[in-house]
Amino acid sequence: MTRAMFGRGIGSAAEPIPNTDMSAELASLSxxxxxxxxxxxxxxxxxxxxxxxxxxIGAIVTKSVMLRARSGRPTPxxxxxxxxxxxxxxxxxxxxxxxxxxxxAWLEAxxxxxxxxxxxxxxxxxxxxxxxxxxxGGVDAIEVNISCPNVADRNQVFACDPEMAxxxxxxxxxxxxxxxxxxxxxxxxVTDIAEIARSVVRAGVDGLTVINTALGMVIDVETxxxxxxxxTGGLSGPAIRPIALRCVWQIRQALPDIPILxxxxxxxxxxxxxxxxxxxxxxxxxxxxxxxxxxxxxxxxELALALSExxxxxxxEAISYGHRGADIFEADGAGEIEPE
Amino acid sequence: xxxxxxxxxxDVRRAGGYYVLSxxxxxxxxxxxPGHFVTVxxxxxxxxxxxxxxxxxxQVQSRGVYGGTLDVVVGVQGKGTRWLSERGRHDxxxxxxxxxxxxxxxxxxxxxxxxxxxxxxxxxxMLAEQLRERGCRVDVVLGASTEExxxxxxxIKRVSSMLTITTEDGSSGTKGRVxxxxxxxxxxxxxxxxxxxxxxxxxxxxxxxxxxxxxxxxCSVEESMACGIGICMTCVLPVIGDDGITRMVRSCVEGxxxxxxxxxxxxxxxxxxxxxxxxxLDMS
Numbered sequence: 001m002t003r004a005m006f007g008r009g010i011g012s013a014a015e016p017i018p019n020t021d022m023s024a025e026l027a028s029l030s031x032x033x034x035x036x037x038x039x040x041x042x043x044x045x046x047x048x049x050x051x052x053x054x055x056x057i058g059a060i061v062t063k064s065v066m067l068r069a070r071s072g073r074p075t076p077x078x079x080x081x082x083x084x085x086x087x088x089x090x091x092x093x094x095x096x097x098x099x100x101x102x103x104x105a106w107l108e109a110x111x112x113x114x115x116x117x118x119x120x121x122x123x124x125x126x127x128x129x130x131x132x133x134x135x136x137g138g139v140d141a142i143e144v145n146i147s148c149p150n151v152a153d154r155n156q157v158f159a160c161d162p163e164m165a166x167x168x169x170x171x172x173x174x175x176x177x178x179x180x181x182x183x184x185x186x187x188x189x190v191t192d193i194a195e196i197a198r199s200v201v202r203a204g205v206d207g208l209t210v211i212n213t214a215l216g217m218v219i220d221v222e223t224x225x226x227x228x229x230x231x232t233g234g235l236s237g238p239a240i241r242p243i244a245l246r247c248v249w250q251i252r253q254a255l256p257d258i259p260i261l262x263x264x265x266x267x268x269x270x271x272x273x274x275x276x277x278x279x280x281x282x283x284x285x286x287x288x289x290x291x292x293x294x295x296x297x298x299x300x301x302e303l304a305l306a307l308s309e310x311x312x313x314x315x316x317e318a319i320s321y322g323h324r325g326a327d328i329f330e331a332d333g334a335g336e337i338e339p340e
Numbered sequence: 341x342x343x344x345x346x347x348x349x350x351d352v353r354r355a356g357g358y359y360v361l362s363x364x365x366x367x368x369x370x371x372x373x374p375g376h377f378v379t380v381x382x383x384x385x386x387x388x389x390x391x392x393x394x395x396x397x398x399q400v401q402s403r404g405v406y407g408g409t410l411d412v413v414v415g416v417q418g419k420g421t422r423w424l425s426e427r428g429r430h431d432x433x434x435x436x437x438x439x440x441x442x443x444x445x446x447x448x449x450x451x452x453x454x455x456x457x458x459x460x461x462x463x464x465x466m467l468a469e470q471l472r473e474r475g476c477r478v479d480v481v482l483g484a485s486t487e488e489x490x491x492x493x494x495x496i497k498r499v500s501s502m503l504t505i506t507t508e509d510g511s512s513g514t515k516g517r518v519x520x521x522x523x524x525x526x527x528x529x530x531x532x533x534x535x536x537x538x539x540x541x542x543x544x545x546x547x548x549x550x551x552x553x554x555x556x557x558x559c560s561v562e563e564s565m566a567c568g569i570g571i572c573m574t575c576v577l578p579v580i581g582d583d584g585i586t587r588m589v590r591s592c593v594e595g596x597x598x599x600x601x602x603x604x605x606x607x608x609x610x611x612x613x614x615x616x617x618x619x620x621l622d623m624s
Binding site: 040041042043047048050051063068069070071072073074075076077078080082083084085087089092093095229237238287288289290291292293294 | 341342344381388389390391392434436563564565566567569570571572573574575576577587588593608609610611615616617618619
């Protein structure tokens with residue numbers, strides 16, 4: 001397939017040639033595309049709207065917002081790594097009130113579907129964030145970023161403990177509008193990601209975002225000190241794609257019905273196809289948006305073509321197709337689905 | 341509004357220790373104002389170097405056989421800039437621009453001084469031209485560690501009222517730093533505005549001198565950035581707002597040009613305790 005690499009007016013913003021039905025569902029959220037942005041890689045959509053029409057992709061997943069304004073960590077916050085990057089931003093943001101007033105209002109007026117990512121330092125904070133969003137307009141879904149450290153509990157990361165992760169989800173579920181789907185964003189830095197997945201599903205989550213960054217580190221050999229002011233940081237980009245794909249596959253095997261938003265190093269339509277074949281219902285393009293600000297729209301178009309070339313007439317036909325023949329799907333009576 | 345375009349390399353030439361790339365970039369020269377920058381994708385579609393590199397726009401031509409073209413000055417610092425320096429005629433590049441906020445020009449023909457450190461002189465050429473058109477006196481100071489690291493001495497001489505060169509090793513001009521000669525120049529010409537582009541340390545020193553002489557300063561910062569368009573939050577620095585509150589602002593969209601007296605130079609690389617949203621406790 002050919003890659004239309006460039007933005008508006010050069011190719012990628014053109015409608016896809018194939019007739020593939022690109023509609024996608026994540027729990028009760030219906031979207032015209034299975035391609036979303038990723039939290040922390042799209043701000044609140046406004047900048048990317050200069051490069052492609054943000055209403056044409058699945059949804060904007062906004063940068064994780066906290067209860068109060070936050071300055072984030074000192075610089076250097078970023079370091080390029082082989083096929084990826086390491087970041088330690090420290091959740092810089094305006095706080096939930098300004099976010100609702102400015103960013104969410106803009107997204108709603110723009111007509112973009114919006115998944116609001118929230119991050120707290122305690123279970124209580126997550127609950128308060130959910131409460132604030134309950135009365136705000138324009139929230140199509142909530143993504144709970146449970147990969148931040150729990151300050152109360154010796155900086156333990158919520159997503160690394162099944163019980164703590166479940167506590168957060170229960171609280172958010174209780175404080176949210178029952179019609180708003182809630183996703184939990186999982187960390188790959190665990191021994192058994194399926195165990196965490198089962199725990200948050202039992203706690204009432206509607207879907208899973210798989211995965212957040214993997215914790216990494218770089219040492220600057222000139223200064224002979226850590227390259228990031230925050231010492232360690234989140235590794236993202238194509239370097240982590242195989243890890244993300246493995247996590248999606250394992251969770252799909254453990255939980256055949258849970259909606260999954262696959263994230264991790266997606267650069268092309270074929271990368272997105274891998275995630276869908278592994279069991280993702282939709283995908284997020286994250287770090288590669290820094291590389292190509294048109295990437296989410298381009299990946300959408302390339303995916304439409306890739307599906308069509310393989311005989312799929314819709315995204316939904318391809319979901320979990322990589323697992324065909326496996327017992328978990330035969331038990332549903334679905335058996336093997338052959339594309340046309 | 342920035343655009344993303346496929347540019348064609350028209351020419352790559354050596355200039356001292358730097359490379360100057362001329363690239364077609366339809367849509368960018370038409371919107372250009374001095375101080376704008378572009379980002380360039382590195383290594384092609386399968387590249388393992390995923391972060392775009394940012395360059396101040398050096399020159400633009402909005403008409404001609406190629407339509408709009410622009411020049412950038414590249415200093416080879418690592419794999420990405422090495423790759424760019426090795427491009428040849430007809431190679432294509434993924435270009436996004438124009439980005440950032442440009443220099444603010446005085447309404448009247450006041451005396452200005454332009455200070456460039458190393459290839460930080462690149463965005464000053466067209467600025468000098470535009471200032472001259474407004475009737476400003478334009479004094480230029482270029483400094484570098486050594487002669488090879490100076491950029492565009494002969495060309496900028498044509499658009500400057502007076503050019504002063506400094507090198508730390510004395511290989512060209514006055515031995516020393518730009519800040520050694522700047523006070524004299526400002527004093528003599530009664531400079532009202534100082535424009536500067538170069539390393540952070542130089543900018544901090546220039547901003548301090550400008551403040552001392554009660555001149556308005558416009559500094560173009562070079563913070564490492566991942567996206568250049570305002571979505572990654574990596575290129576932040578502490579800047580005092582109109583309301584007196586310090587915020588960690590993105591140098592790509594709120595800069596790269598900042599008023600020198602509003603940047604908290606000594607605290608770059610930290611979160612000042614009184615910055616908006618600063619941690620109440622040590623977060624580490």
